[in-house]
Amino acid sequence: MSDLTRRTVLKAAGATLGASAFAAAIAPLTQWQPAESVDEFLRRHYKELTAEDLAAICRRIEADTKVSHGIDVHVAAPQPMPGVQFGYALNLSICVGCRRCAEACHQENNHDRTSHNSYIRVFELDNGSIDLATGDATYDHPVPAKGKYYMPVQCHQCDNAPCVKVCPVEATWKEQDGIVVVDYNWCIGCRYCEAACPYHARRFNWKKPEIKAEEINPDQSYLSNRVRPQGVMEKCTFCLHRTREGRLPACLEACPTGARVFGDLADPDSDIRWVLANKRVFILKDELGTKPRFFYFFDK
Amino acid sequence: MAVIALHRPGLLPFMRQAFSYATDGGPLFYAWMTLLTCVALVGVNAWANQVVSGMQVTGMGDHVSWGLYISNFTFFVGVAAAAVMMVIPAYLYHDHEMHDAVIVGELLAISAIVVCLLSVTVDLGRPDRFWHMMPGIGRFNWPISLLTWDVIVLNGYLGLNVWICGYLLWSRWRGTVPSPRLYLPFVFLSIIWAVSIHTVTAFLYCGLGGRPFWNTALLAPRFLASAFVAGPALIIVVLLVLQRLGSYPFGDKPVRLLLRVVQITALINLFMLAVECFTALYAGSTHAASLRYLLFGAHGHHALVPWMWSAIALNVIAAGLFLWPGLIRRPGLLVTACLMTFVGIWIEKGMGLVIPGFIPSTLHEMVEYVPSLTEWKITLGIVAGGLIIYTLLLKIALPLLSGWTPGLSVGVEAMDAQHRQLFDRLNALVVAIRSGRGTTELDRTMSFLDSYVREHFADEEQLMADAGYPGLEGHRRMHASFTAELESVRAGLASLQADRQELAERLHLSMRDWLLRHIQVEDRSYGVFLKQPAC
Ligand code: SF4
Ligand code: SF4
Numbered sequence: 025m026s027d028l029t030r031r032t033v034l035k036a037a038g039a040t041l042g043a044s045a046f047a048a049a050i051a052p053l054t055q056w057q058p059a060e061s062v063d064e065f066l067r068r069h070y071k072e073l074t075a076e077d078l079a080a081i082c083r084r085i086e087a088d089t090k091v092s093h094g095i096d097v098h099v100a101a102p103q104p105m106p107g108v109q110f111g112y113a114l115n116l117s118i119c120v121g122c123r124r125c126a127e128a129c130h131q132e133n134n135h136d137r138t139s140h141n142s143y144i145r146v147f148e149l150d151n152g153s154i155d156l157a158t159g160d161a162t163y164d165h166p167v168p169a170k171g172k173y174y175m176p177v178q179c180h181q182c183d184n185a186p187c188v189k190v191c192p193v194e195a196t197w198k199e200q201d202g203i204v205v206v207d208y209n210w211c212i213g214c215r216y217c218e219a220a221c222p223y224h225a226r227r228f229n230w231k232k233p234e235i236k237a238e239e240i241n242p243d244q245s246y247l248s249n250r251v252r253p254q255g256v257m258e259k260c261t262f263c264l265h266r267t268r269e270g271r272l273p274a275c276l277e278a279c280p281t282g283a284r285v286f287g288d289l290a291d292p293d294s295d296i297r298w299v300l301a302n303k304r305v306f307i308l309k310d311e312l313g314t315k316p317r318f319f320y321f322f323d324k
Numbered sequence: 325m326a327v328i329a330l331h332r333p334g335l336l337p338f339m340r341q342a343f344s345y346a347t348d349g350g351p352l353f354y355a356w357m358t359l360l361t362c363v364a365l366v367g368v369n370a371w372a373n374q375v376v377s378g379m380q381v382t383g384m385g386d387h388v389s390w391g392l393y394i395s396n397f398t399f400f401v402g403v404a405a406a407a408v409m410m411v412i413p414a415y416l417y418h419d420h421e422m423h424d425a426v427i428v429g430e431l432l433a434i435s436a437i438v439v440c441l442l443s444v445t446v447d448l449g450r451p452d453r454f455w456h457m458m459p460g461i462g463r464f465n466w467p468i469s470l471l472t473w474d475v476i477v478l479n480g481y482l483g484l485n486v487w488i489c490g491y492l493l494w495s496r497w498r499g500t501v502p503s504p505r506l507y508l509p510f511v512f513l514s515i516i517w518a519v520s521i522h523t524v525t526a527f528l529y530c531g532l533g534g535r536p537f538w539n540t541a542l543l544a545p546r547f548l549a550s551a552f553v554a555g556p557a558l559i560i561v562v563l564l565v566l567q568r569l570g571s572y573p574f575g576d577k578p579v580r581l582l583l584r585v586v587q588i589t590a591l592i593n594l595f596m597l598a599v600e601c602f603t604a605l606y607a608g609s610t611h612a613a614s615l616r617y618l619l620f621g622a623h624g625h626h627a628l629v630p631w632m633w634s635a636i637a638l639n640v641i642a643a644g645l646f647l648w649p650g651l652i653r654r655p656g657l658l659v660t661a662c663l664m665t666f667v668g669i670w671i672e673k674g675m676g677l678v679i680p681g682f683i684p685s686t687l688h689e690m691v692e693y694v695p696s697l698t699e700w701k702i703t704l705g706i707v708a709g710g711l712i713i714y715t716l717l718l719k720i721a722l723p724l725l726s727g728w729t730p731g732l733s734v735g736v737e738a739m740d741a742q743h744r745q746l747f748d749r750l751n752a753l754v755v756a757i758r759s760g761r762g763t764t765e766l767d768r769t770m771s772f773l774d775s776y777v778r779e780h781f782a783d784e785e786q787l788m789a790d791a792g793y794p795g796l797e798g799h800r801r802m803h804a805s806f807t808a809e810l811e812s813v814r815a816g817l818a819s820l821q822a823d824r825q826e827l828a829e830r831l832h833l834s835m836r837d838w839l840l841r842h843i844q845v846e847d848r849s850y851g852v853f854l855k856q857p858a859c
Contacts, residue, residue, distance in 0.1 A: 031348070035347055038354075042361055045361075045365050046365060046368065048369075049365045049366075049368040049369040049372065050368055050369070050372045051372070052369070052372040052373045052375075052376050053372045053375060053376065055376050056375055056376045058450065058452045059452070065452065069456075069463050145687065147687065155610065155688075156687050156688040157610055157613065157684070157688040159687070159688060161687070161689060177687055186532065186533065186534060189468050189469065190469050190470065190471065190531075190532075191465055191469055192457055192464070192465050192469045192471035192472050192475070193453075193456040193457050193462060193463050193464070193465060194463040194465045195456070210453070210456055210463075211449075211450065211453075212448050212449070212450045212451075212453045212454065212456055212457065213379075213448050213449020213450040213453075214444075214447065214448055214449075214471065215389045215390060215447075215449070216469070216471055216528075218386065218389040219389060219390060219532060219535065219681070219682070220532050220534060221534060221686065222533065222534025222535075222686045223534075223686060223687070224386070224387075224685050224686045224687045224689075226386070227386055228379070228386060228389060228449065229378070229449070230378055230379045230380040230382075230384075230385065231377065231378035231379075231380040232378060253450075254378045254449070255378055255379065255448075255449030255450045256449060256450060257449075309534070312533045312534060313533070314533075314534075
């Protein structure tokens with residue numbers, strides 16, 4: 025055999041070996057089912073969907089959940105109410121740090137059970153300081169502890185939201201009523217928004233959320249608490265599936281002290297407007313210019 | 325009479341030639357490629373598993389949400405940008421000797437950008453939705469999102485370098501003189517573009533008001549300074565390795581020039597780090613929390629402290645070595661110093677800049693980050709992939725630049741064969757001189773070349789005389805000047821043992837270029853003449 029043909033044969037053998045090794049290396053991908061259907065893979069951005077598209081998609085999610093979990097859920101797509109501007113305020117004078125809000129969020133929003141995820145983190149701070157550096161979100165003792173006060177932190181639904189600005193694909197945006205949402209079917213999972221958020225308000229689905237069928241909250245919506253796919257971002261939506269239908273956020277209902285005040289900033293007679301007008305209100309990290317819709321206040 | 329033109333080889337033979345350059349090699353080459361392929365495949369496999377199981381297999385979490393992938397991405401953007409450190413002298417200052425060597429830098433830029441793009445891709449939670457980012461079919465949040473800017477500048481830079489290298493190599497292959505109009509504007513654009521890729525990458529971070537550690541105007545200058553240390557250091561290593569392998573047909577000047585660059589940039593980089601530390605630490609505000617954690621640890625957390633001090637030590641020692649004038653004569657030590665600073669900057673940018681931006685978190689929680697095995701596998705796999713690409717590109721480019729190509733054919737079989745041998749001999753001589761082999765072998769090569777040139781020139785002149793070529797006289801004079809040059813190199817070799825390096829340089833530069841231009845223009849014109857049918 026001439027040198028040239030031997031070389032060619034060797035090269036061909038090497039290439040075949042390489043190609044089959046490559047095939048073996050990527051073989052795990054065959055177990056991957058990122059989307060339930062081609063339809064879902066090719067789904068357009070939320071804002072490009074018509075009302076009919078959206079309704080059909082919600083029905084499909086319901087049918088899929090029936091198959092995957094064997095339960096009936098209702099997936100809605102409530103739209104912002106015209107003229108309503110949501111705002112939230114929290115009374116630091118009476119919050120006792122019981123974390124019932126965080127727990128309520130965990131259940132209401134169908135969070136992953138294994139990580140005990142919640143959109144709310146409650147910080148225990150020393151009286152006399154609002155420096156979060158001295159705070160602790162992992163306290164584990166009876167509350168309220170002596171010499172401490174508590175500051176729950178969740179998405180501030182910023183009007184000048186850094187998370188919205190940075191998203192390369194417009195998978196997250198601000199709705200008419202001020203709520204910042206994520207299209208779980210459009211997010212590419214780059215986590216730039218998570219780096220940009222100054223309030224640690226975003227959560228990533230590091231794996232497929234695990235939740236038992238009987239624990240699933242069946243009252244769901246497309247942009248909020250439906251069970252999320254793997255590899256996408258999520259965040260607090262002020263429970264838009266409730267609040268857009270005139271109900272209150274789950275965290276507020278769970279609060280035993282009445283520290284939470286929710287309402288329409290555009291309505292001069294709302295509770296939240298009363299709080300803003302009459303209490304000593306402060307905004308966390310005001311200096312960043314994020315213009316939050318979440319306010320802290322003190323009674324005394 | 326038909327228009328006479330010598331045949332210019334086409335694209336297909338070019339591809340075929342490139343393929344054979346890229347895939348032919350000795351045992352060392354095959355071993356190297358096999359090693360890289362194995363590492364890359366381990367990475368591919370790890371990535372496939374990550375896609376299926378989700379990003380939980382990484383060490384990242386909601387507190388530290390970017391890790392090794394984005395660190396490595398940031399670092400290699402810098403490596404890619406550093407190619408300008410060769411492009412600027414080559415094109416802006418018309419440094420002739422850099423002209424060919426610059427391709428080593430430009431090909432590195434291409435490979436580094438591929439590493440960057442892969443690093444971002446593996447960081448995506450949903451790589452299947454990649455198309456959401458494509459302008460037109462997706463929703464490209466430009467110009468608001470800095471990430472979209474980065475996508476544009478990185479791909480643009482890749483395109484520019486592919487075009488410049490591709491065009492120059494293609495011209496060399498065809499034996500045509502590259503038209504400046506077709507590449508010079510792109511070269512100048514690539515200089516500005518190189519700065520832009522690293523600036524935009526810095527803006528990704530420093531535009532985030534919620535992360536005080538990144539939110540500093542010094543970040544972009546620091547990125548550039550460190551890039552201009554790590555990039556040139558890597559190119560120096562590559563040039564020295566190529567020289568050692570005997571596949572490097574260029575002079576020593578590029579190495580010396582790059583060394584001069586890193587002498588300065590290494591100091592600037594350290595200076596900026598010092599400025600950053602002073603500004604943050606002296607005031608003692610909470611904004612310094614990340615930096616304090618990075619340098620000294622905080623609240624019982626110390627994961628990054630050993631990394632950062634190793635980086636500082638590596639960079640300081642390397643900066644010191646670069647300043648030592650004797651370093652250029654100690655290739656081993658030079659390579660060590662370059663590798664030290666390369667690793668030092670890699671740590672400084674990843675563990676020292678990207679990660680601590682997340683620690684403490686925006687709500688001041690201390691959650692540490694340690695890359696998982698999966699992340700290491702994928703990252704090393706990507707780097708191996710980049711090295712595969714770089715190796716293949718160099719294997720194609722270097723012989724094209726230094727040897728005889730079909731584009732140099734004068735249409736006369738015998739002359740082509742002689743030209744081909746001339747190139748080979750000349751390259752062999754340059755390698756022999758540079759590697760400091762025994763005088764006897766040098767002399768042998770030299771006298772071979774000497775007599776060979778004489779014979780070849782005589783043959784060529786005879787051919788012209790027989791055909792009645794009108795340019796014979798001029799051609800003869802050129803041959804004579806070449807012979808004289810060769811003679812003087814020979815004399816130099818005999819007398820001055822010390823200045824071999826310079827002789828090698830001179831040989832390589834003046835003679836190879838002379839040969840190239842001579843064949844490309846003069847010899848081809850007699851080739852055309854010979855092809856004319858007798859009237
Ligand atoms: S708190 Fe964070 S996630 Fe919520 S709107 Fe502001 S930046 Fe976005
Ligand atoms: S993680 Fe998703 S929502 Fe966040 S910036 Fe990336 S694509 Fe946008």
